[in-house]
Amino acid sequence: MTAATAYLRSGKVRDLYAIGADRLLLVASDRMSAFDVVMPTPIPDKGRVLTGLSRYWFEATRDIVPNHLVGTDPRDVPAGAVPTDVAADLRGRMLLCRRAEVLPVEVVVRGYLAGSGWKAYRAGEPICGIALPRGLREGDRLPEPILTPATKAELGEHDENIDFEAMVEAIRPLAGRGTRGLADRVRDVALRLYERAAQRCAAAGLILADTKFELGLVDGELTLVDEALTPDSSRFWDSSAYEPGRPQASFDKQYLRDWLERQPWDKAAPGPELPDDVVEGTRSRYVAAYERITGASFARYLAEDEIA
Numbered sequence: 001m002t003a004a005t006a007y008l009r010s011g012k013v014r015d016l017y018a019i020g021a022d023r024l025l026l027v028a029s030d031r032m033s034a035f036d037v038v039m040p041t042p043i044p045d046k047g048r049v050l051t052g053l054s055r056y057w058f059e060a061t062r063d064i065v066p067n068h069l070v071g072t073d074p075r076d077v078p079a080g081a082v083p084t085d086v087a088a089d090l091r092g093r094m095l096l097c098r099r100a101e102v103l104p105v106e107v108v109v110r111g112y113l114a115g116s117g118w119k120a121y122r123a124g125e126p127i128c129g130i131a132l133p134r135g136l137r138e139g140d141r142l143p144e145p146i147l148t149p150a151t152k153a154e155l156g157e158h159d160e161n162i163d164f165e166a167m168v169e170a171i172r173p174l175a176g177r178g179t180r181g182l183a184d185r186v187r188d189v190a191l192r193l194y195e196r197a198a199q200r201c202a203a204a205g206l207i208l209a210d211t212k213f214e215l216g217l218v219d220g221e222l223t224l225v226d227e228a229l230t231p232d233s234s235r236f237w238d239s240s241a242y243e244p245g246r247p248q249a250s251f252d253k254q255y256l257r258d259w260l261e262r263q264p265w266d267k268a269a270p271g272p273e274l275p276d277d278v279v280e281g282t283r284s285r286y287v288a289a290y291e292r293i294t295g296a297s298f299a300r301y302l303a304e305d306e307i308a
Contacts, residue, residue, distance in 0.1 A: 006081050012038050013050070013232065017082050019096065023070065025077060026095040026226070027086060032274075032282065033232075034257050035267045036159065041274035045302065048092040049286040050230045052301050055095075056294045057228040061196055065189045067224040068097040068216070092301060100216030100225045105170050106150040106159055107186060109194040112209040113140045114235055114248075116161060117148060129163030137245040139209075139237075145194050147187045150212075174217060185222055186215055197229050204292040206251065207242055209235035229293075231286045236293075251289035256282050 006018040006025075012033040017025040028047030032039045051072075058067040070076075074090040082090075110117050110127070117127045118138050126132070128148040136142075149167040150159040162170070168183045175182040190213055198208040211234035214226035227233055231252035241249040247258070259278050265271065274282075287298045 007083075012036075013047070014226075015086070017086075019077065019081055022099050024068075024097045024099055025082065026097060027082075027090065028093045028095075028227075032253070032256065034253060034260055034271065037267065037269045037271045039256075039271040039274055041279060043279055043282050043286070045283060045298075046286055048302065049290050049298070050227055050232055051093050051095060052298070053230045053290055053293065054227040057197065058224065060200065061193055061224065061228070064192050064196060065215075065222060065224050066218070067228070068100055068218060069095055070098060071096040097225065098218050098223075100218045100223055101174055102214060102216035102225060103171050103174065103186070104152055105162070105167050106152055107190045107213040107215050108148045108150055108161075108210065109145050109190050109213070110148050110210040111142055111145040111194060111198060112207065112235075112237075113138060113142060114209050117210070120161070128161050129165070139242070139244040139246065139248050141244075145191055145198075147190055182222070189215070189222060189224075193224070193228075201236065201293060202239070204295070205239045206289075206292060207237040207239050207248075209237055209248070211235070231289045236289050251285045251292070253282065255285055 008016040008018055010016070013029055013031050015027045015029060017027070019025050028050045030042035030044060030046045032041070032043045032046060055069070055072060058069045061067070072094060074087070074094060076096055077087065077090065077094070113121055113136050120127050121132060121136060127146065130146050130148070133143065147164065148161060149164070150161050152159065164183070164187070168179055171182060172179045193213060194208065194211060197211065201208040211229055213224065213228065216223055216225045234252060235254060236251040237248040238251070256278060260272070263272050290298050290301070
């Protein structure tokens with residue numbers, strides 16, 4: 001990196017660049033993380049799936065909450081703002097966004113019993129302080145969607161589920177005297193976003209089991225940021241194959257997680273190299289999620305960088 005670039009940092013998946021005083025450029029890479037560890041093997045076109053789906057959902061939910069997206073045209077990125085190799089690969093990967101004060105929590109909504117929620121329930125524990133009825137099976141639909149926040153782990157560490165009151169305290173430094181009102185607004189917006197997305201997924205033959213939102217403040221207004229409702233941040237199940245009481249056929253990173261669980265790996269960095277069949281199996285599920293949800297061709301998105 002040279003001093004002329006506006007590089008800020010790299011996350012597990014995205015690279016961030018400052019564009020002027022009030023804009024960020026988010027570039028989605030093909031890096032794949034699982035169990036909070038970045039795998040050494042990329043998934044081809046993964047970053048474009050995440051970007052294309054996020055663009056779709058930002059547009060589909062803007063009446064619920066504003067989002068940070070300003071543009072997706074590489075020509076809007078000033079010359080020299082990013083390295084030459086990055087600039088050459090922006091199409092379909094970039095989100096030019098307003099800067100936000102991002103809330104220091106993962107805003108997770110669950111509509112079905114899976115993942116860490118199922119593990120807690122099976123152990124007889126409440127999920128983020130919420131007690132659920134007895135007798136539920138893995139994959140069962142919950143009586144109603146629930147907000148289950150989590151901490152934001154540093155790279156190589158693991159997120160931890162927290163209850164609503166812990167979320168209130170976590171966002172207090174941003175909200176001050178308005179903390180309780182902001183926390184209530186976060187819960188309301190997250191549940192409404194989940195319901196809207198679940199309805200749209202159902203029409204595409206998918207079940208949105210759970211999802212994670214990133215929210216922040218832009219000029220004091222709650223705003224949807226980062227990505228939205230992608231296979232990285234959500235569990236998408238095939239409605240036609242849904243059967244509670246077992247793991248579900250999915251269009252997300254669960255396929256990779258399942259493979260990793262079978263490996264002699266302690267879930268600490270570095271992760272294992274991924275074989276070709278796992279790479280292709282992951283890619284095909286991500287592309288299927290994009291096409292089923294948007295109703296558009298991913299090949300066309302790659303060729304034309306547009307949402308049909």
